[in-house]
Amino acid sequence: MQKAILVLNAGSSSIKFSVFRQNGGSELELDSKGQIEGIGVRPRFSAKSASGEKLIEEEWEKKESGGHGRAFANLAAWLKGHYQDQVELAAVGHRVLHGGQEYAKPIRVDAKVMEKLRSFISLGPLHQPNNLAGIDAAMEETPEIPQIACFDTAFHRGREPVTDRFALPRKYEDLGVLRYGFHGLSYEYIARAIGEQAPHLADKRVVVAHLGNGSSMCALKNGRSYDTTMGFTALDGLCMGTRTGAIDAGVLLWLLQDQGMDAKQIETLLYKESGLLGISGGLSSDMRDLLESDDPKAADAVEFFVYRIVKELGALTAAMGGLDALVFTAGIGENSAEIRKRVVERASAFGFKLDAAANANGRGCITTESSTPEVWVIPTNEELMIAQHAANIVGL
Ligand code: AMP
Helix, strand or coil, X not given: CEEEEEEEEECXXXXXXXXXXXXXXXXXXXXXXXXXXXXCCCCEEEEEECCCCEEEEEECCHHHHCCHHHHHHHHHHHHHHHHCCCEEEEEEEEEECCCCCCCCCCEECCHHHHHHXXXXXXXXXXXXXXXXXXXXXXXXXXXXXXXXXXXXXXXXXXCXXXXXXXXXXXXXXXXXXXXXXXXXXXXXXXXXXXXXXXXXXXXXXXEXXXXXXXXXXXXXECCEEEEECCCCXXXXXXXXXXXXXXXXXXXHHHHHHCCCCXXXXXXXXXXXXXXXXXXXXXXXXXXXXXXXXXXXXXXXXXXXHHHHHHXXXXXXXXXXXXXXXXXXXXXXXXXXXXXXXXXXXXXXXXXXXXXXXXXXXXXXXXXXXXXXXXXXXXXXXXXXXXXXXXHHHCCC
């Protein structure tokens, strides 16, 4: 029987999954992927083969769904029916936002690890509880299968202390108030992909711009994280779909003291009502909508998004001592030639020479041969990274 790894990314109302099968050798190949959306409201289940062929698409009655537990049980039943006896699950790999200071590598989860991971919920209120609900559901339904947690923070551990630190009294550092950084599974994948697709850049200075619904940038030096724009939580750094990114802490004091807002209201404001959505006057958090709109506030949102990227590019370049390449990835980075063009044009101090046709094509190197630094587009694959980590841990 062929071995496979199931990868789960559990959100508040969705569980995204991918099944990676071991091919003839030791390589893992995507076999199917899909999602359960609308958990707890109006759950819909869909799955496709690796080639995009529809395998299933159906709505479930609300009562059938319950929460993540019921959703995962339904998924497990579908997997069993779909794969029959052809595939044996060797592990379930979970995307987990926060591994704190403890976890610099993926780890097999047991009750003790879960307890520790729950203590990081306040550090990632938007993602961590849902990630853990996914693990709880999988542990309950398939207790015999190893559950592997892969952290978005792990790739950034081990940086120079100066890049990790806040200028707070030391006791807070001792309590774990540090700049952890996120999107680490994406950056780890990109660092490896650079080694394969652009080996001349593997030991150089590269800034990766992961631009999606959540956005951040990472300075890679010799293939390792040197610094990154997200910090203690996934709120810091760039402007995002609905998150502020970096904001003067004085604004939070003003909201608390002068506007009478409480912590919960501020959390909602910072995570869910701000960013592109906030600046566009509530129009949309989706970059496609904003680029298509002729509302001046939509244009303001796009301009701010681009401006912040350029500013952070300058900061990361200076911190790392130079720049050999900029890499775009994730939903916006991979798909929007317009945003890439605007970033490159606004960052004119770097002297990038964009190749318009290559940018429109949107894969590989998108600058001309004489351009230093270079600009690349490399699609990320966090799911494959998780599958590989899980496979390594169970010795597949
Ligand atoms: P992600 O979180 O990586 O899935 O990225 C989601 C973001 O990518 C959303 O803001 C989408 O609007 C954006 N996106 C996807 N395709 C395009 C596109 N062709 N042009 C602009 N933005 C896009």
